[in-house]
Amino acid sequence: MGPEGGGPEYSRGPGGFVDFVRLAGLAGCRPRGAAMNDAGKRPVEGVEAAELRRSLPCRKCRYDLRGLAIGGVCPECGLAVVDSVRAAIDPMAGRLPRLTNPRSVGNALLWLIMCLDAAAIVLTGRALGLRLDALGRPHLVDMMPRGVVLGAVLVAVAALPAVVLLAPPREAEGIGVVRRNLWRLGGGLLALAAGAATAWALASELAAFAEIEESLLLITLALGIAATMLPLRGILQTIGERSRQYRTARSERQRAIDMVAAAVGMIAGETVRLAVRGGDLGILATLGGTIAWISALMALIGFGYLTVNAVWIRRALRRPPPTLHELVTRANTDEG
Numbered sequence: 001m002g003p004e005g006g007g008p009e010y011s012r013g014p015g016g017f018v019d020f021v022r023l024a025g026l027a028g029c030r031p032r033g034a035a036m037n038d039a040g041k042r043p044v045e046g047v048e049a050a051e052l053r054r055s056l057p058c059r060k061c062r063y064d065l066r067g068l069a070i071g072g073v074c075p076e077c078g079l080a081v082v083d084s085v086r087a088a089i090d091p092m093a094g095r096l097p098r099l100t101n102p103r104s105v106g107n108a109l110l111w112l113i114m115c116l117d118a119a120a121i122v123l124t125g126r127a128l129g130l131r132l133d134a135l136g137r138p139h140l141v142d143m144m145p146r147g148v149v150l151g152a153v154l155v156a157v158a159a160l161p162a163v164v165l166l167a168p169p170r171e172a173e174g175i176g177v178v179r180r181n182l183w184r185l186g187g188g189l190l191a192l193a194a195g196a197a198t199a200w201a202l203a204s205e206l207a208a209f210a211e212i213e214e215s216l217l218l219i220t221l222a223l224g225i226a227a228t229m230l231p232l233r234g235i236l237q238t239i240g241e242r243s244r245q246y247r248t249a250r251s252e253r254q255r256a257i258d259m260v261a262a263a264v265g266m267i268a269g270e271t272v273r274l275a276v277r278g279g280d281l282g283i284l285a286t287l288g289g290t291i292a293w294i295s296a297l298m299a300l301i302g303f304g305y306l307t308v309n310a311v312w313i314r315r316a317l318r319r320p321p322p323t324l325h326e327l328v329t330r331a332n333t334d335e336g
C-alpha cells in the first residue's frame with residue numbers, strides 16, 4: 001500500500017492533531033461552556049476561535065452550528081458547541097488504516113450476522129417446538145416441520161460470500177491474522193451447514209434419533225456458535241475499531257467469548273440429558289435440559305446484540321465520522 005494508507009489525518013495542516021489534543025482536553029475537563037470563562041489565559045484560544053465550516057447539528061436541539069466558533073454556544077439552546085463537536089468526531093477514525101471497500105465490508109458483516117441469526121432461530125425454534133410437543137402443546141412444531149432445519153443449512157451456506165467480501169486485499173499489510181480468522185470462519189459456517197444437514201438426515205431416517213432430535217439441534221447450534229464466534233472475535237475487533245459506538249460500548253457490546261460460554265452450556269446440558277436418557281435419573285435430565293435452554297436463550301439474546309453491533313459498524317463504515325480538521329476546514333466543494 002502507498003504511504004498514505006494509514007497516515008494520521010490530524011497531522012496535516014493547521015488545526016490538526018495538536019489542536020485536537022487541546023480540544024479533547026478542553027472538552028474533557030470542561031464539558032459545559034468551556035470557552036466562556038477564561039479565554040485568553042489558556043493555550044486553546046486558537047481552537048476556540050476556529051469556525052465550523054461544515055454543517056453540524058447541535059447535539060441537543062439539532063440547530064445547524066455551521067459558521068459558529070468552536071468556543072461558542074448554540075444560539076438556540078445554549079449548549080457549548082464543543083460538546084456537539086466532541087460527540088460528532090471520532091479521534092480514532094483518521095489513525096486507522098483505510099479499508100479499500102468499506103461499504104461492502106459493512107454489508108458483508110451485517111449479512112453474516114443475519115445469516116447466523118436465522119440459523120439460530122430455525123434450530124432453536126424447531127427444538128423448542130419438539131420440547132413443547134413433548135409437553136402436549138404441538139402447535140409450534142406444526143409450524144416448524146422437520147424440513148425447516150434445511151433452512152439452517154441454506155443460510156449457513158448463504159453466509160459464505162460475506163467471508164469473501166470481508167477479506168482484505170492481498171497486498172495489504174498485517175492481514176495474516178484476519179485472513180486466518182476468515183478461513184476459520186468459513187470452515188465454521190461449513191461445519192454448521194454440515195451439522196444441520198446431519199441432524200436433519202438422522203432425524204428423518206432413523207426413528208431412534210427422532211426422539212433425541214431436540215438435543216441434536218441444540219448441540220449443532222452450539223458447535224456452530226463455537227466454530228464461528230472464535231474467529232469472528234478477531235474480525236469484529238479489527239473492523240469494529242472504526243465504529244466509535246462499538247469501540248466505546250460496554251454492556252451493549254456482545255462479547256464473542258460469552259457466546260462461546262452459552263454454547264458450552266448448551267452442549268453440557270444436552271450431553272447430560274442424553275447420558276441419562278431412559279434411566280431413572282429424571283432429575284438430572286430436567287437439570288440438563290434447563291441448563292441447555294437457559295444457555296440457548298442467552299445465545300439468542302447475544303445474537304440480538306451482535307446484530308445491533310453489526311448495524312453500528314456498518315453505519316460507521318458507510319458514513320465515517322468527520323475529523324476535527326474536516327469540520328473546521330472548508331471542504332473543496334464548498335469553495336467557489
Ligand SMILES: [Zn+2]
Binds near residue numbers: 059063076078079
Ligand atoms: Zn442547540
